[in-house]
Amino acid sequence: xxASSYFAPTLxxxxxxxxxxxxxxxxxxGYLRKLGAGVYTYLPLAWKxxxxxxxxxxxxxxxxxxxxMRMPTLVPKELMEETGxxxxxxxxxxxxxxxxxxxxxxxxxxxxxxxxxxxxxSWRDLPVMLYQVQTKFRDEPRPRGGVIRTREFLMFxxxxxxxxxxxxxxxxxxxxxxxxxxxxxxxxxYLIVDADGGAIGDLDNQEFMSLADAGEDTVLSCDxxxxxxxAEKCPVNPPATSExxxxxxxxxxxxxxxxxxxxxxAFLGTASSMFIKTLIYSADGKPVVVLVRGDHTxxxxxxxxxxxxxxxxxxPEAMVVAVTGAPVGFAGPVGLTGVxxxxxxxxxxxxxxxxxxxxxxxxxxxxxxxxxxxxxVAADIRVAEDGDSCPMCTSGTMRTTRGxxxxxxxxxxxxxxxxxxxxxxxxxxxxxxxxxxxxxxxMSRSLAAIVEASHDKDGIIxxxxxxxxxxxxxxxxxQDDAQYAAADAIYKSMKAAGLxxxxxxxxxxxxxxxxDADLMGCPIRVVVGKGLATGVVExxxxxxxVVETVALAxxxxxxxxxxxQLLTALNPATHHV
RNA sequence: CGGGGCGUAGCGCAGUUGGUAGCGCGCGACAUUUGGGAUGUUGAGGUCGCAUGUUCGAAUCAUGUCGCCCCGACCA
Numbered sequence: 001x002x003a004s005s006y007f008a009p010t011l012x013x014x015x016x017x018x019x020x021x022x023x024x025x026x027x028x029x030g031y032l033r034k035l036g037a038g039v040y041t042y043l044p045l046a047w048k049x050x051x052x053x054x055x056x057x058x059x060x061x062x063x064x065x066x067x068x069m070r071m072p073t074l075v076p077k078e079l080m081e082e083t084g085x086x087x088x089x090x091x092x093x094x095x096x097x098x099x100x101x102x103x104x105x106x107x108x109x110x111x112x113x114x115x116x117x118x119x120x121x122s123w124r125d126l127p128v129m130l131y132q133v134q135t136k137f138r139d140e141p142r143p144r145g146g147v148i149r150t151r152e153f154l155m156f157x158x159x160x161x162x163x164x165x166x167x168x169x170x171x172x173x174x175x176x177x178x179x180x181x182x183x184x185x186x187x188x189x190y191l192i193v194d195a196d197g198g199a200i201g202d203l204d205n206q207e208f209m210s211l212a213d214a215g216e217d218t219v220l221s222c223d224x225x226x227x228x229x230x231a232e233k234c235p236v237n238p239p240a241t242s243e244x245x246x247x248x249x250x251x252x253x254x255x256x257x258x259x260x261x262x263x264x265x266a267f268l269g270t271a272s273s274m275f276i277k278t279l280i281y282s283a284d285g286k287p288v289v290v291l292v293r294g295d296h297t298x299x300x301x302x303x304x305x306x307x308x309x310x311x312x313x314x315x316p317e318a319m320v321v322a323v324t325g326a327p328v329g330f331a332g333p334v335g336l337t338g339v340x341x342x343x344x345x346x347x348x349x350x351x352x353x354x355x356x357x358x359x360x361x362x363x364x365x366x367x368x369x370x371x372x373x374x375x376x377v378a379a380d381i382r383v384a385e386d387g388d389s390c391p392m393c394t395s396g397t398m399r400t401t402r403g404x405x406x407x408x409x410x411x412x413x414x415x416x417x418x419x420x421x422x423x424x425x426x427x428x429x430x431x432x433x434x435x436x437x438x439x440x441x442x443m444s445r446s447l448a449a450i451v452e453a454s455h456d457k458d459g460i461i462x463x464x465x466x467x468x469x470x471x472x473x474x475x476x477x478x479q480d481d482a483q484y485a486a487a488d489a490i491y492k493s494m495k496a497a498g499l500x501x502x503x504x505x506x507x508x509x510x511x512x513x514x515x516d517a518d519l520m521g522c523p524i525r526v527v528v529g530k531g532l533a534t535g536v537v538e539x540x541x542x543x544x545x546v547v548e549t550v551a552l553a554x555x556x557x558x559x560x561x562x563x564x565q566l567l568t569a570l571n572p573a574t575h576h577v
Numbered sequence: 578c579g580g581g582g583c584g585u586a587g588c589g590c591a592g593u594u595g596g597u598a599g600c601g602c603g604c605g606a607c608a609u610u611u612g613g614g615a616u617g618u619u620g621a622g623g624u625c626g627c628a629u630g631u632u633c634g635a636a637u638c639a640u641g642u643c644g645c646c647c648c649g650a651c652c653a
Binding site: 009010013014016019037085088089090106107109138140141197198199200201216410438474476477478479480508509510514515516527529530 | 583587588590603610614615644645649652
């Protein structure tokens with residue numbers, strides 16, 4: 001491709017809307033433009049990267065016998081109602097001229113399951129794995145981070161259909177391997193973490209996380225074993241030792257205007273870890289009391305699963321007053337009756353704690369768990385934190401980092417097949433529900449994740465497997481006939497040699513072209529300039545400062561070898577994450 | 578949806594006590610330059626997000642509204 005007739009509008013200044021590196025660079029380097037909040041146009045460069053990612057994905061899916069297909073974007077309301085998802089807030093809805101309702105596909109379990117139940121008859125038809133790469137629509141409450149979370153985005157989604165749980169496990173593992181190879185080949189380092197399945201279910205599911213400061217998720221990983229989990233999933237070990245019982249007695253203390261843990265802790269001069277944080281939740285409209293240590297945070301996901309509530313949120317003020325008899329900020333477990341009390345393990349060993357007195361402007365000190373209050377259920381309901389002991393190997397320590405969720409694989413079991421009567425005749429002649437799995441990769445998000453992980457102050461540094469161009473040629477002085485002729489000849493022969501090459505033949509000053517080349521981020525740069533007088537050109541790898549001088553006659557050969565080396569470095573057989 | 582911030586030229590921004598708009602970059606032309614975002618001369622480009630109101634007069638004040646960004650909620 002010749003720059004003189006290409007469309008890659010670069011910006012010298014960073015648009016005010018961008019904050020994270022990938023967003024800034026993708027805008028500046030001419031990959032993306034915003035149309036509205038969470039709605040982006042992928043300019044030629046970005047689209048080319050996406051297409052290259054897709055190609056790698058296709059090769060890997062082919063290896064596990066997963067076939068590409070394409071489902072509609074318009075999904076009839078009736079189908080969505082079968083699984084109860086028509087009413088979800090994230091669904092974009094529209095009507096046709098006959099007033100028929102449709103959803104814009106935000107995922108395709110319903111469509112694929114409908115197809116499968118019409119076509120799959122016998123266990124002999126299984127297994128089947130299918131995938132597509134398609135635009136998804138979700139009415140996100142808050143799009144953010146450029147292309148990290150958008151309302152319209154490109155996603156790979158695959159679905160597996162198996163006769164039983166063992167076969168489903170096999171499909172799940174095959175996809176996991178395909179994912180590992182895919183991410184390695186596109187040069188994106190990742191961590192596989194245990195995750196919460198959200199509304200889709202609570203069977204085995206794992207997320208592929210690209211570690212980045214701009215990530216939306218908190219990831220905990222063990223510094224000793226290989227265990228890692230999303231913070232919303234990560235189990236917390238119960239306290240190893242219980243505190244020795246003390247004979248401190250209860251004392252009511254006046255704490256005027258001190259409502260938060262920090263305020264009361266400062267007022268009393270007591271550490272927040274000695275507090276019992278008492279929160280009133282509304283679980284499907286009914287009050288529930290939750291106790292965690294003052295320095296801990298309630299894990300809403302764990303709590304919702306424990307309580308078994310569909311809707312769980314902090315109770316409105318009126319409910320708090322009704323339950324505790326005090327305004328918000330003075331709740332405590334002592335003397336609370338008639339409401340289920342869920343206590344985190346860490347709370348059940350406290351022996352001289354501070355908590356609210358269920359009375360305005362008063363707290364109680366010297367509170368002993370078991371002696372002064374009891375609980376309905378003691379469980380793990382707090383968010384895991386940096387420094388916690390590992391729930392798997394118990395000898396390691398968990399450390400936190402931020403991560404971008406680039407892939408998620410799920411075992412669905414029979415959740416959708418039962419809801420939608422997807423069954424086949426088994427080898428015993430009886431109908432049985434199919435075991436499903438579903439697998440997703442955020443393509444546009446992965447694009448951003450690569451940039452987050454691979455850039456410097458000058459621009460993007462693409463892994464060669466997905467770079468928009470493998471090589472970029474810069475003619476230092478376009479108006480020098482000899483230079484231009486040489487560069488043009490190199491360009492043509494590189495194309496003939498099968499290299500994906502970008503030729504910056506614009507009549508710009510050399511500096512401008514160098515800056516743009518760095519921004520764009522192609523892995524190999526060839527400069528045709530002064531050296532031409534002695535028959536040489538320069539070769540430089542993006543991200544390094546080593547400049548190689550290569551004889552004109554050897555340039556194709558040299559660049560081809562370099563390309564091969566860079567590709568080999570990304571090969572799953574040799575590339576260890 | 579709650580909290581905070583911002584809407585003025587393609588991009589980044591300024592605009593005083595209310596008097597009908599400016600700077601830098603970018604863009605066009607010309608000249609001089611030419612290996613890391615050149616310099617000079619000159620030129621084009623704006624219903625100041627939108628609406629209503631106050632006023633002789635509104636980018637500026639008031640009310641409303643729309644949009645965008647960040648934090649939180651939310652995120653199959």
